[in-house]
Amino acid sequence: MALLLAALLGAALFAATQLLAQRSPALPGETIRAYLLEHPEVLPEAMERLQARENERAQKAQADAQKGVGQHRAAVEKPYAGAFAGNPKGDVTVVAFLDYACGYCRASLPGIAELIAKDPGVRIVYREYPVLGPESVVAARWALAAAEQGKFRAFHEALYAAGSPSNEAIVAAAAKAGLDTTLAQKAVGSRAVEGEIVANHKLGEQLAMTGTPSWVIGGKLLYGARDYQGLADAVALARAGK
Incomplete structure (x- = not known):
């Protein structure tokens, strides 16, 4: 709790310093800091x-990413070889960007x-998006090799059932999948x-993905773990075209 309070105070002081510096650019930094310590009531306004500024940035980034989905939707929804499940002609495509170590x-x-x-009307497209280390990359390569054989x-x-994408787990998963x-x-x-x-990493960058799992469902970008209801609601x- 002490660390959290210290972090919040530091952020507040920084924000207030920036605010006062914008209002009075001629004031030296130490004078601004002294003023803030004497008048802490300005800290809430600064925070x-x-x-508000961070929210505005986040909203812009999300809007830009959503715009990118529209531009790259065809590429996003096209599976690599057999890396898909469900109805191949489904009316809604759920694209899952996943990492085997996630x-x-x-x-x-x-x-x-x-x-x-x-x-029965859903198609799942799996995109290999290894971001958690070398083991993830090797596992992604083997998954794509399995897709080429129709055994994705x-x-x-x-491999997910094994718990981690170690070399031993990959060998065992390959044997189990035939x-x-x-x-x-x-x-x-x-x-x-x-x-x-x-290409998947480039798509992730263009869509401002910060980690896994990330989803594109019906052209909409979503982040984070999803249970059945969360996926069904998005579908x-x-x-409904919303």
Whole structure:
């Protein structure tokens, strides 16, 4: 609590210093600081200004990202080989940007499975978005190799069930999914697989994604873990054109 209060006080002092410096640019910094310490009543106003400015920046960033979804929607919704599930001709596409080392991604899997089971009009497109380290990148490459063999979902579920994308877990998931490992190893190092991961990272940057899981549902950008109801609600809004 002490650390939190110190952080808030520091932010308030900084914001108030900025506010006073804008109003009286000729005042030296130490004079402004002394004034603030003598008149702490100005700190709430400064914090309100700071919060409003940060909110404005966040809203602009989100608006820009949403605009980017419209520009790149076709690319976002096009799966790599067999990296999709559900109805291939579904009326609503749910795009999931996932990382095999991400606990929040793993927590979202039951919701995705339930959505597929309950909604025959949904298509799920999986985008490999490894951002949590070298193991994630290797796992993403193997997942795309599995997609080329039409065994993406089996590999995907087996690897998430293992708990972490270690080399041992990847080998076990590949065996469980029935991959031709000779073909898979060639695909893992291929330009196509490398290009897909690079393209996904570029899409993530263009859409201002800060982590995983991230979603594009019916052209709308969403962040964070989602259970079945959260996904179903987003699909319903997409169908309603909202």
